[in-house]
Amino acid sequence: MSDQTAPATPAPINPRRVAASLLDGVLGKGRALDDQLADPKTGFRDLADRDRAFVRRLVATALRRRGQIDGVLRKFLTLWPKGLPREALRLGAAELLFLDAPPHAAVDSAVDLMHPDQKKPRGLINAVLRKVATEGMAIVAEQDAALTNTPDWLWQSWDHAYGPDVARDIALAHLQEAPLDISVKSDASVWAETLQAELLPNGSLRRMAGGAIESLPGFEDGAWWIQDAAATLPALLLGDVKDLRVADLCAAPGGKTAQLAAMGAQVMAVDRSDPRLKRLKANLKRLHLKAEVRTAEIESWQPPQLFDAVLLDAPCSATGTIRRHPDLPYLKDETDVMKLAALQQRLIKAAWAMLKPGGKMVYCVCSLQPEEGERQMPVLRALPGARIVPADAAKLGLPEEAVTSDGALRTLPCHWAERGGMDGFFAVCLEKTV
Structure with a gap:
């Protein structure tokens, strides 16, 4: 023994x-x-x-x-x-x-x-x-569930920006688990049936969250990727990008890079984080999509040639994603918002310098804070040769109130409430006239 x-x-x-x-x-x-x-x-x-x-x-x-x-x-x-x-x-x-x-x-x-x-x-x-x-x-x-579960700094901000009724609707939307939204490369109606999902007006598929994503049909084959419906809208504001050279700035983890590549663009994905870009590359490989990937600091980076279009998904407080990230209200505060707003202004000016005359740039943030969205409009309007291209709510399948008086897109977690809501995004498209 x-x-x-x-x-x-x-x-x-x-x-x-x-x-x-x-x-x-x-x-x-x-x-x-x-x-x-x-x-x-x-x-x-x-x-x-x-x-x-x-x-x-x-x-x-x-x-x-x-x-x-x-x-x-x-x-x-x-x-x-x-x-x-x-x-x-x-x-x-x-x-x-x-x-x-x-x-x-x-x-x-x-x-x-x-x-x-x-x-x-x-x-x-x-x-x-x-x-x-x-x-x-x-x-x-x-x-009062809405008020009690919302930190005071967020409640006061939303109350001031959107009014008490909308602030309450936003807070109540955050108490519900977000559904699973899927972007497909093609054949959305076919995949909707295969995945037992609802086809949304923007072309996304939606199904209830739960279960292992990797085990769903089409995942291993690279037919689709996870992306909130609201997150697809900024790229759609650029219009037809087929064969255009498009910069996706602050690109990781890569949902918008994949979307632009699937739309036929020649994409350069730029981000400062090597680890996050590794994840982006892995996603592109699974999806059988191509993009040039570059590690760089956006504020100081100069591209080898100007782009036909630029998508700047700027770093932000991400308060528009609280449905999916309920820890966010306890990790951020007003000082973070102000620091990020200052960074966004620098990135806006750097991104504009990368755009060809006649090209379009979309600035977007997944934030509900006006400092990062609506209050950036004076900076955007002051860009040399900038002309706002108004968003079309009906074309995007959104309620009219999702487009501001300035022509920018403003989605809220309580939009599409009957369908399960969406992330809060601010996005605006500008054309460079000179």
């Missing part, structure tokens, strides 16, 4: 413990949720597919409903005792209040996140969550 002892079987990973770590990463350490999900150290990637889906849903719910959850917990905890894990309480409350979990299972699971020796925290978590289970729903019924 061998004297060697068989290696011990590793203990199974507790999905709720992973969820608590992810939630603390966002709220306690300021780490983006997507970065954590991709980090092998978090343990998320080691979970089974079903557990990964559960963890995503649980953490997203705790973030979307953080204001309501904390409001309920404060009814039973006037002070947070030192050493009490807030994330265990928040996740337990999220399950009880918004995920229809059996009370005993949600309470026991939250208590089990604590070490057996931590008797006082275990007892307190048990007591508080039992109160939440019996009295929490009545408290939730009295809450």
Whole structure:
């Protein structure tokens, strides 16, 4: 017989413990949720597919409903005792209040996140969550979900920019999980049937989120890619780009690069980040699409020759994507918006210098903040020889209010509400007349 002892079987990973770590990463350490999900150290990637889906849903719910959850917990905890894990309480409350979990299972699971020796925290978590289970729903019924779950800096901004009713519609849209939007290279109606998806007015396909994207028909063959319907609109503002030389600036991760290439353009994708461009290249390879890829700082880069068209998808606060990224309200603030607005102005001027006379440039941001969109219009109008090309709402399948009085495109998460909404984007097309 061998004297060697068989290696011990590793203990199974507790999905709720992973969820608590992810939630603390966002709220306690300021780490983006997507970065954590991709980090092998978090343990998320080691979970089974079903557990990964559960963890995503649980953490997203705790973030979307953080204001309501904390409001309920404060009814039973006037002070947070030192050493009490807030994330265990928040996740337990999220399950009880918004995920229809059996009370005993949600309470026991939250208590089990604590070490057996931590008797006082275990007892307190048990007591508080039992109160939440019996009295929490009545408290939730009295809450203003839109206002309570939106950080004050965002609510004030949207209220001022769009009015209280639209601000409320935006906030309510953020409480819903975003559907899965798909851009296809061709045969949209055929793929809509194959993927059991709805064909949207802009040509995107939409189906409910969930399941492994890689297992859907056509993924491995490179027939389509994931891209929110609103994100397709800026490239469409350029019109027919077949055979034109088009610069996609700040291009990674590459959805718009793929879209332009599929439209027949000769695309040069430019971004400052090598790692993000590697992902772009991998996407193009899967999709069997071609584009020249260049690593460069947009502000100082000079192309070898001017372009027929330029698409500048500028770095921004990304508050238009909160439906998909519920951690964003807790990672950004007003100071970020102002810094990004200043950067956008520099990028606008650099991008304009890369455009041929007679060419078109689209400036866009996936932001709801007017500082990054509407308030950039004076800078855009002041560009030498700039003429605004008004967007056509009907042609894009959008409501009339999606086009501003200046002719720019302004989508909101509450647009297409009956279809599941869309990301918030600002985009404007300009023609260079001289």
